[in-house]
Amino acid sequence: MDVHDVTDQYRQMLAGAKQNLLKAKKRRGQIPRDREPKDQMYLKFMMNLMSLKSSEQQQQQQHMMHSSFVPPSYLPCTEPLDGLRRIVIRDLQLETHHRGTYLPLRVITPPQRMTAIMVLAEDNLADVVLLQLYQQETEEIREASDIVNVGMTLLVKEPYFKVMASGEYGLRVDHLSDVIHVSPDDPRIPETLRAQFLPEKCSAQSLKMKGNAAIGEKQYWQAIKEYSNALTVANIPDEIEIIKRNRSLAFLKTKQYDAALSDTGFPNFGSEPVEKSLFRAAEALYFLSRFRDSSKVLELLRAKFPNNEQALAVLERVRRRCLEQDDGNYDFKLLQAEAKKLRPPQLDHATYIGPVEIRNTKTKGRGLFVTKAVKAGDLLLCEKAFAHAYAAEGDEGNSKVTLLMNLETKRGLMGGHADLITTITQKLFRNPSVAPSFTTLYHGNYETASTPMVDGQPIVDTFLVERIMSFNVFGCPLSSLSTHKDILSNKSKKEPTAFHSCGIWTQASYINHRCTSNARRSFIGDMMIVRATQDLEANTEVTFWYKQPTGDRSKDPQEVYKNWNFICDCTMCQDAKMTKAAVFSERRKIVEKMKRACDSPNGIQTGQFERLLKALDHTYTQPADEVPRLSLWDPQLLLARVYMARGDMIKGLESVRKVLIALGFIVDGVDASSTSFRVVKWGLVVDHLVETFLHARTAFDALGAGGDSKTAEGYARCAYTMLVGEDTSFESTYAEHLR
């Protein structure tokens, strides 16, 4: 939704990649006889690595455009290692998933980081293969050399051997649980691959000390390794507890909150709880968004250790999150300031789920419904992103824009999508407790494995992640306030149609599309705010538009929502289907004439413009409150501006009334009569609606209708809240109009 779909621009590239894939498929089952000898592969890999390193600095300064391909999906291995048979490189067949087997390997090169992390690895027969590990942590989070490096021993489960884009042969691992790191003396590693000099057996105490030293150097992944080794030899309960407590810190630092929490002993801290355990448990719970539990643990901590000032500060923070979560009580001014400053704009706030719940619809799967009557402007959701990928728009240069091509769905997306797949995959793998809120989202007919864990690791199906993203991802601006201001200052004439930044909001994902929607989403950083745009009776389904309706028929209606597998059947779409092509072409012609009239050196001739507007209005047959007149409101607003600038308040107000009607509103009293101004029914909420209401405010004021003027300002503020998410910035944004 609102993401940069570049399928059309990159159709040729997609077709080329598809061709390569088809060619590769023809080799399925072949055992290649032309594999390069080990030395040659090694030399080539190392030269490549060197040249990559030397150009790295240069690349960092350039705006790089990476492209990555989602290959045809395959399921992760769900068999435990014990049930798999060992295989060797020379038996690998091309384009084949070697189900029922595992391949033990020893890494012989340092890693190269491209979209995947790549190394060369050898088996016990001294054959070498290129190994590509996808969806690994990014370099900022964990250095590639910490993930895979010379001498490490791995077991690749059900290896997928294929022809790479470069033409080389290699193993591609897309699922995190399909590769297992084991120690060089693991019995599943053949003798010849084992290290000649195995590391000396250390005591739990010395391994713990090594872990502590690694923590001191901020080498948290290393610390986890040392502590975990210490736990395999520790046998004194107190010592085990200390090691786990120390490891929980390293887990916290590496965002493995489930593991951190489990190491603190939560929820049973015993009769003599340890300060650090309580504090770390509270932190882990906080990052898992379990604010109530976090607050309980902190209260216990405060009771037991009243001098702990840090706990008090954290408790304050947790209490603010609880207020946000329970009552939707946000300091929106603060949120805006944070979104302006933080990069990436990922805010530390809780999710509020208002009077809505997920229910089944008749024809659209699940949907979100209001549980009680709400008013236009009411807050339905203020949701923190489950995952968010920031890619700057416009002036704020950014090197993170990726082209993601899916060869199965034949779709190309531009933006932070590739990063988002990795972020989500990692999040689910590291914190399985949060997985259900994501994995239960709509994913069409994709069927994934039902086994949740194997060999002590969670199974995360990368292709399920990709599929869920394709149906549920939202493009988003840095803040809707900034886009609103851009539109206001005419930097952008219309609302932006797509964004490079994107994210997943698991509650908002249940909202179905409708062009004539009754809610709107807005963003402040990675918080999505959904507000009602109409008064809604209890049990009404909440809808917003996935793509803003344009009112023309430049695209086949069947095509517009193709990627989501549905055809919109709202009144506007039905009307567009029934309307003859000649009518659309007539509308286009009138709009062109209006554009020419605007460009006239003598300014707009209002009489002529009124006639054109009337002609345009006549091309519509359905009542405007059922089928809004999308090509009409914009030029009508232009005319309102002209009358207002001339001080012709009566005509200005009349134009405002027509703008509102074209947008589908039903209104009373938008004239000089004594009837009070009232919106009987709200229509489409577009950015220029605020301006429209403010013109009404000015006109009423000038005509001596102070009450109506106030009402109009109230509506302007309400529309602003729907568009921007909050109204604390209303006065400053519209200072000029409100003077």
Ligand SMILES: C[S@@+](CC[C@H](N)C(=O)[O-])C[C@H]1O[C@@H](n2cnc3c(N)ncnc32)[C@H](O)[C@@H]1O
């Ligand atoms: C983001 S999900 C919305 C929640 C979804 N209905 C569910 O059951 O989880 C998007 C999917 O919902 C369905 N959908 C959304 N709007 C629809 C509409 N107007 N008509 C039919 N199906 C719709 C489509 O299957 C679409 O791919």
